[in-house]
Amino acid sequence: MSSQALEHGGNRGNKHLPGRIKAKLQALYRRAKEADLRLPLWVLGLTFGFWFAIFWADAPQIGSLSPVAVLLKIYGAGISVAATLAVVAAAVWTIVRRMGYGDLFTPDSDENAD
Known part of the structure; x- marks a missing residue:
């Protein structure tokens, strides 16, 4: 300087x-x-967009069944929540690993060898 x-x-x-x-x-x-976080960010965005569309469409007219209620009757709440959590967890873990923070969350194999 x-x-x-x-x-x-x-x-x-x-x-x-x-x-x-x-x-x-x-x-x-x-x-x-x-x-290169494009794929995991797209996955998170699409998951958010899917659930946003579902909850936005969950405004049934009087006397009709909502789309969310129909999906829950067909697939069940547990399956849809578990699938969403699995997809989001995989995308977040990919982001964490690609950013170089994966070592913070995985134990060293040398320490556990004793």
């Missing part, structure tokens, strides 16, 4: 909290882009 820049306070962007937060978010964005 030049002496003139140091006289004027140096790198002000990283001294203040908003500048540090912005730099941290940009670094996280670059890391996520390098990890």
Whole structure:
């Protein structure tokens, strides 16, 4: 850094909290882009969109059966919830692993060998 820049306070962007937060978010964005998170994020988005559409459509007219009630009668609540949890858990675990945080959640095999 030049002496003139140091006289004027140096790198002000990283001294203040908003500048540090912005730099941290940009670094996280670059890391996520390098990890190629498109598929897991699409899976999460489609799951959200599916359930949003189901609950939005759950406004039956008077005297008729709602679409959610019909789905629950056909497939059952447990199966639909379990399937949703499995898909979302797989997508989140893929994101965690691709971002490099998988080691935090898995035990080391060397420690358990004794």
